[in-house]
Amino acid sequence: MKSYSIALIPGDGIGRDVIAAAWSVLEAAAKHAGFALTATEFPWSCKFYKETGRMMPEDGIETLRGFDAILLGAIGWPAEVPDSVSLHGLLLPIRKAFVQYANIRPHRLLPGVTGPLRAESFDILCIRENTEGEYSGAGGRVHQGTQDEVAVETSIFTRAGVERILRFGFEQARARRGKLASVTKSNAQKYSMVFWDEITRKLAPEHPDVTVTSYHVDALAARMIMAPDSLDVVVASNLFGDILTDIGAAIQGGLGYAASANINPDRSAPSMFEPVHGSAPDIAHLGIANPIATIWSGAMMLEHLGEKDAAGRIMKAVEATTGRGIGTIAGKDKTDAITAAVVAALS
Ligand code: NAD
Ligand code: IPM
Ligand code: MN
Numbered sequence: 269m270k271s272y273s274i275a276l277i278p279g280d281g282i283g284r285d286v287i288a289a290a291w292s293v294l295e296a297a298a299k300h301a302g303f304a305l306t307a308t309e310f311p312w313s314c315k316f317y318k319e320t321g322r323m324m325p326e327d328g329i330e331t332l333r334g335f336d337a338i339l340l341g342a343i344g345w346p347a348e349v350p351d352s353v354s355l356h357g358l359l360l361p362i363r364k365a366f367v368q369y370a371n372i373r374p375h376r377l378l379p380g381v382t383g384p385l386r387a388e389s390f391d392i393l394c395i396r397e398n399t400e401g402e403y404s405g406a407g408g409r410v411h412q413g414t415q416d417e418v419a420v421e422t423s424i425f426t427r428a429g430v431e432r433i434l435r436f437g438f439e440q441a442r443a444r445r446g447k448l449a450s451v452t453k454s455n456a457q458k459y460s461m462v463f464w465d466e467i468t469r470k471l472a473p474e475h476p477d478v479t480v481t482s483y484h485v486d487a488l489a490a491r492m493i494m495a496p497d498s499l500d501v502v503v504a505s506n507l508f509g510d511i512l513t514d515i516g517a518a519i520q521g522g523l524g525y526a527a528s529a530n531i532n533p534d535r536s537a538p539s540m541f542e543p544v545h546g547s548a549p550d551i552a553h554l555g556i557a558n559p560i561a562t563i564w565s566g567a568m569m570l571e572h573l574g575e576k577d578a579a580g581r582i583m584k585a586v587e588a589t590t591g592r593g594i595g596t597i598a599g600k601d602k603t604d605a606i607t608a609a610v611v612a613a614l615s
Pocket of ligand 1: 282286341342343344345346351355359523524542543544545546547548549550551556557558559561598
């Protein structure tokens with residue numbers, strides 16, 4: 269029997285609930301499809317940090333390298349550990365170390381879910397650059413605490429980094445409706461963003477079957493709300509992609525539905541799958557976190573592993589569940605009830 273080894277990192281807050289939920293759906297789907305999934309759970313989190321002084325052990329990255337994929341819940345417990353410590357100690361280093369340069373985030377309405385917009389027929393795939401740009405981590409602070417203090421944080425855009433994410437975007441657009449929106453702010457940022465626009469224009473002739481349009485990020489943000497059905501694939505830098513995908517989550521009904529895949533397209537290291545949302549301290553321990561974003565991310569993981577039928581079955585089961593009005597209103601159905609409905613719909 270085919271078998272896949274999965275590293276589970278539930279993390280903090282509702283991360284624990286949604287990973288347990290997604291794992292039970294994944295196990296049920298694997299059983300139906302006739303392959304095996306084995307889980308190795310890592311307790312890396314803010315609690316782990318409080319106990320050990322690290323978000324993950326020194327050899328954490330090497331430990332993860334041997335797995336077929338990573339499924340992560342959410343990291344962050346700002347009341348006890350600063351986000352700048354927790355995210356830079358676990359989530360962000362994994363994305364970088366495993367060259368998961370393409371962060372894929374689908375935004376569409378599931379049946380039965382009412383978003384805040386009148387438009388219902390949108391289906392947007394955001395591709396977010398995931399290893400450099402505004403998240404490069406280059407910078408520093410000098411004269412700390414004095415009136416002369418200076419804080420510098422430099423975005424780094426490399427030709428290799430921009431070309432590979434744009435190529436990835438073109439390929440995704442080619443496989444879908446053939447439209448690519450390339451997002452910058454080149455009217456204000458005249459080096460990095462002009463560079464991105466130039467590379468967009470340079471790569472366009474290599475993809476004659478894709479219509480590419482460059483947008484400024486402010487205009488694109490408005491377009492996602494005013495005319496989401498005019499968009500197909502959106503490709504953006506790390507920070508712009510982060511912000512736009514919370515808009516994407518909002519128009520698809522909320523963060524509880526927004527899935528994400530951190531892909532290493534070369535398969536030289538494991539890819540990581542996680543919901544877009546965080547640890548939601550405001551609802552942690554209430555048992556009402558919506559697990560659908562993480563279940564959907566789990567389906568993306570199976571698709572990446574080559575188990576397309578099982579991935580499709582999970583999405584059909586999720587759609588059947590929300591189609592029956594389960595998991596469609598925030599806080600109405602418990603995490604466990606939504607999960608049980610999805611598992612039942614699998615059979
Ligand atoms: P958040 O995504 O945790 O929560 C924002 C709002 O959405 C909250 O009101 C929350 O209750 C709601 N929400 C989120 N997920 C939900 C779900 N599955 N079901 C129902 N409601 C849901 O964002 P935040 O409050 O800005 O961040 C909290 C912590 O999470 C911080 O430490 C932050 O840095 C971290 N964070 C981590 C990740 C990640 O690990 N990938 C992503 C975003 C934020
Ligand atoms: C996301 C999150 C992270 C990001 C944070 C927690 C560092 O917001 O995955 O969208 O900005 O990438
Ligand atoms: Mn985000």
